[in-house]
């Protein structure tokens with residue numbers, strides 16, 4: 666069984682492998698911590714969406730992006746299969 670820190674690193678790699686939770690740009694994405702220092706709070710974002718500070722400041726939208734990211738990781742589905750996007 667992996668130590669917790671390795672599981673966090675493994676999770677971040679999975680986050681990076683899915684599409685952008687905002688615009689559905691194909692991966693690899695960047696992993697953005699919605700709660701600083703909490704790697705399980707990472708959402709998948711493309712470089713363009715990561716630079717949109719106004720969007721990231723909206724906590725409800727950030728929470729939706731987290732839901733989209735985790736759903737894609739756990740269910741292994743793409744945008745066309747989930748049709749979920751955080752906007």
Ligand SMILES: [Zn+2]
Pocket residue numbers: 685686687688689690710711712713714715
């Ligand atoms: Zn994007």
